[in-house]
Amino acid sequence: MIDFSHLSNSHRRAMELVREAAREKNCRPYLVGGPVRDLLLERAVVDIDIAVEEDSSALARALAKLMSGRVKSFPQFLTYKVTADQMPEIDIATARKERYRSPGALPSVTPGHLRDDLLRRDFSINAMAVDVVEGALHDPTGGEADLRARLVRVLHDQSFIDDPTRIYRAIRLASRLGFSIEPHTGELMRNAITSGALITISKERIWRELFLAMDEGGAPAILTAFLTQGALDVLFGKRTADPARLESAREQIERNPELDRHVLYTATLLRGDASPVDLEGSGFSQKRARNIVQIANELGRFADALLEAKTERQRLRVLKHASPEMLGVLAATQPAESRHVERFHEYQNFKLPLRGNDLEMPGGPHVSRALERTREAVFTGEIPAEHAREFARETALRYLKREEAKS
Ligand code: ATP
DSSP: OOOGGGSOHHHHHHHHHHHHHHHHHTOOOEEESHHHHHHHTTOOOOSEEEEESSOHHHHHHHHHHHHTOEEEEEGGGTEEEEEOTTSOOEEEEEOEEEEOSSTTSOOEEEEOOHHHHHHTSSBGGGSOEEETTTOOEEOTTOHHHHHHHTEEOBSSTTHHHHOTHHHHHHHHHHHHHTOEEOHHHHHHHHHHHHTTGGGGSOHHHHHHHHHHHHTSTTHHHHHHHHHHTTTTHHHHOSOOOOHHHHHHHHHHHHHOTTSOHHHHHHHHHTTTOOOGGGGTTSOOOHHHHHHHHHHHHHHHHHHHHHHHOOSHHHHHHHHTTSOHHHHHHHHHHOGGGHHHHHHHHHHHHOOOSOOGGGGOSOOSHHHHHHHHHHHHHHHTTSSOGGGHHHHHHHHHHHHHHHHHHHO
16 A cells, blocks of 8 residues: 655645546546656655546546646547646546557557556656555556665666667656666666667757756756766767866856756857757757857857956956856856956946936937946946046037947
8 A cells, every 4th residue: 555645735635636536437547657656755746647547538527627627638648637726737648558660759659558558668666556546556567676776777678779768867867866777777778879779869859858857956967977878979979078067057057046057058068169050959049049159169268358358347348248147157167257257247236326317418329328338437436426427428428429420
């Protein structure tokens, strides 16, 4: 009997309602995959995955009614998603059998028994189910023993060839749980990589895995393992990992969660030599791609320009051209510059109590440029704050004259 008492209140409530819906529809739901693994490890369960051998749509609708929630259906996956306020997301799927016709291709799916559904899965620790009504554990592949031994193990020797995305999943899961990859599984993984299995899947699918890795708290270790195993050669060619730089990217992200983590990690992976070709299949917008290439390729040039800057004004002008992510990398990788980056952040937040109207002259771009120049002059100590208005007026007049001379 599996103990559900470690679940949060909302998850326990959700399981009770699944049980009630099952009684109503006379079917037998199973909790499957990730949540069973996490329940047995006493880790927090996020989403609830349910499999049934019977009609999953009837169960999904009955459950949504009990929860006063909504059902979304994904017919191609024989899956329903039930959502309701204050409740975890519940996926309800018809148990299925999968067959891989060719390596790397998506499998053909037919309804099957619970056992088929467990045997099609990636690793033994993800291939367990708990009978929601009776609490009995179904563990046809020795997942519980592997949990105890802290191992990630595939279910058969063809697994990584059938679906090479499992290579990334194995590394990510092992790192998240602090598990090892079981030795034979490790050997199969290395063989799959060297025999070119990753060429059989699209770059889009690889990027999806890469982004999932970047979303993990332990991203630096996972990305390092991807690189050292050669699992990213298909995207970027051969590259060496730099765990310390990945770690400092992680620290930056932790300190400033607004930073674009996918941009920052990708730029760190591509450091020194990035081109838009490396980003094929990533779906990055042009702006984010430009940011990545800038950070990866121009970090050194930026750092040199900062070193060469003699005055604070010159430094601010260099930093103005850096994206927030570039500033993050600069601060993290060039400790000598972190003080300047901090000053630049202060400058960004620095305000003058002076507006265009205060200058008493016709408005236009010369006024906003002059106000910006004055803000810089006061911030850097070039002029005292009490001279700001006068300085701004003179500057604006000078800009105006220059504009008139040009036209
Ligand atoms: P988490 O969501 O916490 O990352 P999870 O194990 O729930 O972990 P999902 O990606 O949501 O991961 O997948 C749900 C389940 O589907 C997994 O537990 C696994 O059993 C199965 N699964 C997912 N991807 C594959 C795959 N490529 N091959 C075989 N089974 C898979």
